[in-house]
Amino acid sequence: MKHALKLNLALISWIAVSLSQAGIPAGKARSTLEAGNLRFVEGKALAHSWQKGTVAKTGALGQTPAVAVLTCADSRTPPELIFDMGVGDLFVCRNAGGFDTPEVNATFEYGVAALGVHTILVLGHSKCGAITATLEGKPVPGNISLLTKSLRPGIEKILQDHTDLSKEDQLNHAVEALVRYQMLELIKNSELLRKATADGKLQVIGAVYDVETGRVRFLD
Numbered sequence: 749m750k751h752a753l754k755l756n757l758a759l760i761s762w763i764a765v766s767l768s769q770a771g772i773p774a775g776k777a778r779s780t781l782e783a784g785n786l787r788f789v790e791g792k793a794l795a796h797s798w799q800k801g802t803v804a805k806t807g808a809l810g811q812t813p814a815v816a817v818l819t820c821a822d823s824r825t826p827p828e829l830i831f832d833m834g835v836g837d838l839f840v841c842r843n844a845g846g847f848d849t850p851e852v853n854a855t856f857e858y859g860v861a862a863l864g865v866h867t868i869l870v871l872g873h874s875k876c877g878a879i880t881a882t883l884e885g886k887p888v889p890g891n892i893s894l895l896t897k898s899l900r901p902g903i904e905k906i907l908q909d910h911t912d913l914s915k916e917d918q919l920n921h922a923v924e925a926l927v928r929y930q931m932l933e934l935i936k937n938s939e940l941l942r943k944a945t946a947d948g949k950l951q952v953i954g955a956v957y958d959v960e961t962g963r964v965r966f967l968d
């Protein structure tokens with residue numbers, strides 16, 4: 749029994765290491781992320797035990813993450829956990845609300861040009877506090893207004909077109925609208941990312957994470 753358990757643990761850690769070492773092939777980013785999210789939701793995550801082999805390999809040889817993620821700083825949306833990814837798998841930028849800035853854009857340009865990123869995922873999430881504050885439009889202290897000012901253009905249309913909705917529905921619409929807006933912003937604000945997309949070397953995809961179920965819904 750003890751022997752079988754040991755074998756089982758060895759197999760699981762081997763699979764976890766292999767997952768990280770294999771990288772994510774171009775064209776399989778979405779299905780790989782979906783599969784990882786399913787493992788997370790079903791309590792079958794593999795990538796978060798001590799990854800001795802992967803840490804040693806990426807430490808010695810360098811990183812080659814295939815997927816970059818732009819998402820909110822919200823403590824409930826850690827991309828590596830919700831997609832069951834390991835060390836060296838994801839190249840991540842986060843800020844409250846998850847929006848493009850010159851620094852975020854430059855970071856993704858570096859990911860694409862120097863590290864081999866072929867997919868950027870813009871990931872929104874339900875119950876986003878930053879988007880809620882932007883929708884409410886009340887005065888905010890300190891530098892927080894920088895966030896709401898940056899988020900507002902992406903949800904302006906929701907405020908104009910959906911005045912009839914409940915606050916909850918308005919927020920849900922705004923979260924998705926912001927993801928679509930940021931997908932366009934990343935490309936609009938970068939000649940390098942535009943060219944990579946035109947050359948078929950980069951795709952930008954969007955998704956929304958549900959903080960209550962742990963499930964990610966990819967946008968068409």
Ligand SMILES: [Zn+2]
Pocket residue numbers: 820821822844845873875876877878879
């Ligand atoms: Zn948020």
